Amino acid sequence: MQTLTILGLESSCDDTAAAVVRDVPGAGAQILSSVVEGQAALHSDFGGVVPEIAARAHAEKLDICVEQALSQAGLTLSQIDAIAVTAGPGLIGGVLSGVMCARGIAAGAGLPLIGVNHLAGHALTPRLTDGLTFPYLMLLVSGGHCQFLIVHGAQDYNRLGGTIDDAPGEAFDKTARLLGLDQPGGPAVEVCAGQGDAQRFAFPRPLLNRPGCDMSFSGLKTALLRTRDMLIHDQGGITQQDRADLCAGFQAAICDVLVEKTRRALIEYASLAPDRPAFAIAGGVAANRAIRAGLETLCTEQAIAFVAPPLSLCTDNAAMIAWAGIELFRSGQYDGSSLIARPRWPLDQTAPALLGSGKKGAKA
Numbered sequence: 001m002q003t004l005t006i007l008g009l010e011s012s013c014d015d016t017a018a019a020v021v022r023d024v025p026g027a028g029a030q031i032l033s034s035v036v037e038g039q040a041a042l043h044s045d046f047g048g049v050v051p052e053i054a055a056r057a058h059a060e061k062l063d064i065c066v067e068q069a070l071s072q073a074g075l076t077l078s079q080i081d082a083i084a085v086t087a088g089p090g091l092i093g094g095v096l097s098g099v100m101c102a103r104g105i106a107a108g109a110g111l112p113l114i115g116v117n118h119l120a121g122h123a124l125t126p127r128l129t130d131g132l133t134f135p136y137l138m139l140l141v142s143g144g145h146c147q148f149l150i151v152h153g154a155q156d157y158n159r160l161g162g163t164i165d166d167a168p169g170e171a172f173d174k175t176a177r178l179l180g181l182d183q184p185g186g187p188a189v190e191v192c193a194g195q196g197d198a199q200r201f202a203f204p205r206p207l208l209n210r211p212g213c214d215m216s217f218s219g220l221k222t223a224l225l226r227t228r229d230m231l232i233h234d235q236g237g238i239t240q241q242d243r244a245d246l247c248a249g250f251q252a253a254i255c256d257v258l259v260e261k262t263r264r265a266l267i268e269y270a271s272l273a274p275d276r277p278a279f280a281i282a283g284g285v286a287a288n289r290a291i292r293a294g295l296e297t298l299c300t301e302q303a304i305a306f307v308a309p310p311l312s313l314c315t316d317n318a319a320m321i322a323w324a325g326i327e328l329f330r331s332g333q334y335d336g337s338s339l340i341a342r343p344r345w346p347l348d349q350t351a352p353a354l355l356g357s358g359k360k361g362a363k364a
């Protein structure tokens with residue numbers, strides 16, 4: 001096997017990213033550079049990602065990110081073996097910006113082009129960071145996605161279930177908005193919850209009474225809104241302690257749902273009798289300490305390795321796209337200049353479509 005050095009590009013949502021990853025057979029993979037240019041400030045007045053603004057910002061920033069990634073890696077394009085780019089799923093304007101940029105670079109430098117599924121980038125990250133072997137169970141949980149996947153191979157996924165409406169990150173962000181906390185809501189709600197009593201308000205644990213691994217988080221947000229409005233009605237407003245108790249109750253409900261559904265997913269995964277059983281998480285919500293701790297405790301109970309990549313590789317980045325590109329390239333899978341952008345691209349093509357779409361665009 002040859003050493004491979006791949007330049008990755010990511011622009012499917014609100015982060016413009018470029019990275020260079022090198023894989024040396026026998027010695028493992030190394031991230032030579034990873035540049036992420038967030039767009040939060042551009043969207044902050046709108047209460048969500050505005051697709052047109054995102055696409056324009058990606059088109060403006062992509063080549064700057066690519067230049068930075070190459071210079072931080074100390075390489076020129078002539079030392080790159082292939083270009084990998086997110087070709088979907090995501091906000092179509094942003095994905096198109098990335099695909100067009102990558103097509104241009106690949107054509108200009110005479111390099112192979114690899115179209116990567118964004119979700120595969122997340123799902124394969126534990127192989128980049130921890131060298132996990134297939135098959136492993138993954139919970140991908142962020143502002144735009146929430147699904148359980150058994151990862152059998154770089155192009156072989158079995159989706160066990162997912163959210164039928166909001167993604168948990170989206171619910172955290174909405175909760176923060178309802179309580180007047182900062183965006184992104186996840187970290188703000190987590191900090192506030194630290195001062196609260198999770199028992200004071202009884203929030204629902206949606207779909208726990210239904211078999212399987214599907215989840216629902218939109219009712220939780222409605223329950224929080226009702227409880228907040230009841231407090232305002234009864235007291236004329238909400239105190240800091242009310243806010244903390246609401247956050248704590250909300251976070252405990254999300255945590256309970258994710259832990260219980262993971263327990264069920266682990267049972268299905270165990271039926272494969274993997275040699276080295278492992279459960280991995282990825283996505284921004286995987287940064288939440290209560291959720292991490294709940295899932296880690298579950299894995300310890302079940303004697304299953306728990307893998308949580310560093311936060312910078314859980315949230316959107318291009319190193320995961322470069323790495324997925326390496327995996328695909330090694331299996332002989334790459335695309336020509338006809339590579340197209342796909343707004344929807346489920347990893348498991350055989351699984352029925354989930355109902356939800358998430359604030360960051362229809363995913364899978």
Ligand code: KG4
Nearest residue numbers: 142143144169184185186187284285288315
């Ligand atoms: O993976 P990510 O950067 O972007 C995508 O959605 O693809 O995830 C961002 C989401 C946001 O909704 C944010 O509120 C949430 O992850 N998040 C958290 C925490 N940190 C980020 N949610 C809960 N607790 C956290 N500590």
Ligand code: ZN
Nearest residue numbers: 122142315316
């Ligand atoms: Zn993502």
